[in-house]
Amino acid sequence: MAVIQITSNHTWQIQADGHPLRGTLQVPGDKSISHRALMLGAMAEGTTHIAGLLVGEDTCSTAACFRALGAEISDLNPTAVTVQGLGMGHLQEPADVLNAGNSGTTMRLLLGVLAAQTGRFFALTGDASLRSRPMARVVTPLLQMGAQIWGRQHHSRAPLAVLGQPLEPITYYSPIASAQVKSALLLAALHTEGTTIIREPHRSRDHSERMLQAFGACLSVDEATCTVSLEGPAVLKGQTVIVPGDISSAAFWLVAASITPDSELVLTNVGVNPTRTGILDVLWAMGAKITLENERLVTGEPVADLRVRSARLKGTRIGGELIPRLIDEIPILAVAAAFAEGVTEIRDAAELRVKESDRLKAVATELQKMGAQVTELSDGLDIQGGVPLQGTHLETYGDHRMAMSLAIAALNATGTSHIHNASAAAVSYPEFVTTLQQIA
Ligand SMILES: O=C(O)C1=C[C@@H](OP(=O)(O)O)[C@@H](O)[C@H](O)C1
Numbered sequence: 001m002a003v004i005q006i007t008s009n010h011t012w013q014i015q016a017d018g019h020p021l022r023g024t025l026q027v028p029g030d031k032s033i034s035h036r037a038l039m040l041g042a043m044a045e046g047t048t049h050i051a052g053l054l055v056g057e058d059t060c061s062t063a064a065c066f067r068a069l070g071a072e073i074s075d076l077n078p079t080a081v082t083v084q085g086l087g088m089g090h091l092q093e094p095a096d097v098l099n100a101g102n103s104g105t106t107m108r109l110l111l112g113v114l115a116a117q118t119g120r121f122f123a124l125t126g127d128a129s130l131r132s133r134p135m136a137r138v139v140t141p142l143l144q145m146g147a148q149i150w151g152r153q154h155h156s157r158a159p160l161a162v163l164g165q166p167l168e169p170i171t172y173y174s175p176i177a178s179a180q181v182k183s184a185l186l187l188a189a190l191h192t193e194g195t196t197i198i199r200e201p202h203r204s205r206d207h208s209e210r211m212l213q214a215f216g217a218c219l220s221v222d223e224a225t226c227t228v229s230l231e232g233p234a235v236l237k238g239q240t241v242i243v244p245g246d247i248s249s250a251a252f253w254l255v256a257a258s259i260t261p262d263s264e265l266v267l268t269n270v271g272v273n274p275t276r277t278g279i280l281d282v283l284w285a286m287g288a289k290i291t292l293e294n295e296r297l298v299t300g301e302p303v304a305d306l307r308v309r310s311a312r313l314k315g316t317r318i319g320g321e322l323i324p325r326l327i328d329e330i331p332i333l334a335v336a337a338a339f340a341e342g343v344t345e346i347r348d349a350a351e352l353r354v355k356e357s358d359r360l361k362a363v364a365t366e367l368q369k370m371g372a373q374v375t376e377l378s379d380g381l382d383i384q385g386g387v388p389l390q391g392t393h394l395e396t397y398g399d400h401r402m403a404m405s406l407a408i409a410a411l412n413a414t415g416t417s418h419i420h421n422a423s424a425a426a427v428s429y430p431e432f433v434t435t436l437q438q439i440a
């Protein structure tokens with residue numbers, strides 16, 4: 001078995017021995033769907049029941065913000081959470097600053113919700129990473145709708161202040177394919193009279209559209225033109241939401257089992273919404289052996305069990321419309337590429353520079369430290385695979401996806417890796433390292 005230790009200063013020490021990964025795992029609930037279930041539940045009339053919720057730092061931030069806004073949310077657990085909604089437009093003015101922690105989704109979607117709470121004042125902040133992330137992408141179209149929002153750096157960085165206003169519908173051509181931008185505008189549009197239209201250059205994840213329809217909003221989607229239209233105002237009714245496992249968390253095991261010889265893992269109950277399965281398309285193109293079993297629809301979202309066996313991977317090219325379909329999986333795909341034969345080219349991914357860390361720089365720097373041949377480009381990476389990696393001291397930059405990606409690289413490196421600041425993994429996958437200890 002690999003030796004995996006967690007030191008008191010949040011370092012993961014990983015000494016691998018090539019042990020195959022075998023077994024059946026259930027990854028935690030989808031983060032995007034969990035945020036949305038809490039938010040729509042808080043705004044809806046009546047009670048929302050959520051099964052399978054992700055209990056991670058980011059979803060705890062969303063729950064804390066909506067509790068501060070007056071919603072009654074039971075203790076968070078993956079089994080059964082109830083949200084007593086306040087009804088549309090009835091969120092309360094909180095007595096203190098709302099803190100979104102590390103979560104971009106919480107802050108950006110909240111901006112859309114709060115902008116429309118007429119007459120109430122809100123202040124919003126987050127951790128150092130979130131305070132450095134761009135908010136203008138959401139603030140600019142909300143200002144066009146008539147919102148009043150103030151913030152640092154020309155209203156583009158948190159802390160932000162919002163004074164809720166009656167809003168006007170707009171037609172917005174988003175310059176970026178971003179589910180966070182689209183969702184923030186849809187949440188604002190729920191409160192406005194008339195049709196709000198949002199068009200994106202490529203399709204981003206559509207969990208908001210699916211869940212809003214289920215909660216009773218009048219919304220239509222034109223897939224061919226990547227356009228969503230919402231007719232406001234909406235009356236949302238509390239629903240039951242069964243959250244599937246997060247394919248972005250499953251991605252670490254898909255890559256781990258692919259690159260670790262003689263491995264076979266079954267990942268049960270994983271969300272396979274086509275706006276999220278870019279990771280599968282790329283791994284298949286690289287030669288991965290992954291099959292979908294028991295495909296089904298669960299409260300409006302496609303779900304399957306994923307079986308993955310080790311395979312010889314080869315390099316590929318990733319760019320264009322694929323990027324929003326695998327935006328959070330690029331760090332772990334870079335690890336797959338480092339173990340593949342030939343070159344992998346990643347392009348059109350400049351967005352990664354404004355995630356929890358600058359993920360292009362972070363991936364290039366840390367994999368280079370292990371001996372990988374990685375070139376950092378302005379909008380992507382070139383990775384020459386097949387160069388053996390060695391364990392060393394590695395940094396996560398406080399980024400959950402970096403911590404877990406580096407752990408999978410370490411599992412197939414020689415010597416010992418020390419992954420510092422690894423507790424960041426709790427943002428989206430608190431049980432990750434325990435599961436790793438059990439199966440590696
Ligand atoms: O809407 C969401 O839940 C998310 C959308 C994506 O961000 P962008 O929409 O900004 O690309 C993704 O990176 C993030 O982890 C979650």
Ligand SMILES: C=C(OP(=O)(O)O)C(=O)O
Pocket residue numbers: 031058102103104105106328355356401428
């Ligand atoms: C980018 C991410 O999340 P967020 O934008 O919500 O912080 C992520 O989970 O990788």
